[in-house]
Amino acid sequence: MESPHILIVDDDLRLRDLLERYLDQQGFRVRGAAHAAGMRKALGEHHVDLIVLDLMLPDADGLELCRGLRAENVQTPIIMLTAKGDDIDRIVGLEIGADDYLAKPCNPRELAARIRAVLRRRPRTPSGAPQVEQVAVRFGRFVFEPSTRQLLENGEPVRLTSGEFAVLAALVAHPFETLTRERLIALARGREHDAFDRSIDVMVSRLRRCLEDDPRQPRWLQTVWGEGYVFVPDEDDA
Numbered sequence: 058m059e060s061p062h063i064l065i066v067d068d069d070l071r072l073r074d075l076l077e078r079y080l081d082q083q084g085f086r087v088r089g090a091a092h093a094a095g096m097r098k099a100l101g102e103h104h105v106d107l108i109v110l111d112l113m114l115p116d117a118d119g120l121e122l123c124r125g126l127r128a129e130n131v132q133t134p135i136i137m138l139t140a141k142g143d144d145i146d147r148i149v150g151l152e153i154g155a156d157d158y159l160a161k162p163c164n165p166r167e168l169a170a171r172i173r174a175v176l177r178r179r180p181r182t183p184s185g186a187p188q189v190e191q192v193a194v195r196f197g198r199f200v201f202e203p204s205t206r207q208l209l210e211n212g213e214p215v216r217l218t219s220g221e222f223a224v225l226a227a228l229v230a231h232p233f234e235t236l237t238r239e240r241l242i243a244l245a246r247g248r249e250h251d252a253f254d255r256s257i258d259v260m261v262s263r264l265r266r267c268l269e270d271d272p273r274q275p276r277w278l279q280t281v282w283g284e285g286y287v288f289v290p291d292e293d294d295a
Contacts, residue, residue: 062103063080063086066095066108067089067111068091068092072161075165080169100131134219138160147256199215201226208222221264221267232288233288277290
């Protein structure tokens with residue numbers, strides 16, 4: 058299988074060069090861009106499996122770039138990389154569609170682990186490879202299809218980030234079972250992931266806005282106060 062293509066968008070030349078060299082040694086194919094214009098050019102000319110995107114760029118704001126890509130239905134996973142470590146920045150990045158968030162200065166080894174964890178949520182199956190049988194789950198007007206990695210609403214695809222998909226997959230696979238944040242992190246992201254706890258809350262909140270008629274009174278993705286979250290399918294579909 059071809060090595061994943063990683064695009065690093067950061068105007069810090071020394072950091073970008075360090076990350077490019079390390080990720081290259083780890084078996085990734087890496088390109089770099091110093092600004093938003095370079096990112097757009099690279100995305101237009103090459104296939105990219107994941108973007109490492111700095112929050113502060115000379116010609117654009119990273120959060121707005123992420124928001125714009127998601128609005129254009131660009132589903133390429135995004136890891137936000139920033140010098141800011143405040144919780145609010147992390148939450149905003151996740152809310153607008155980033156798949157993960159890492160504060161600078163970061164350890165290249167940790168970034169590589171985060172990249173692998175995000176890419177595992179979107180496995181690339183080679184042509185002709187055997188498929189593992191996975192049963193579609195229906196609830197209300199939705200159909201969740203693990204085999205095709207799709208959520209359908211009345212037959213139309215619903216756009217999800219890889220993080221949202223992973224959290225929903227974990228919940229749907231354990232109906233009526235309360236999953237703690239720690240269990241959700243392990244199921245959705247892998248045990249080696251040093252998870253930011255609020256990220257699970259953000260993912261569930263975004264999923265509720267996609268799925269629920271009233272996100273404040275969720276029907277399917279319910280909170281068990283003091284414990285975690287539970288997927289409650291319709292009785293006919295259980």
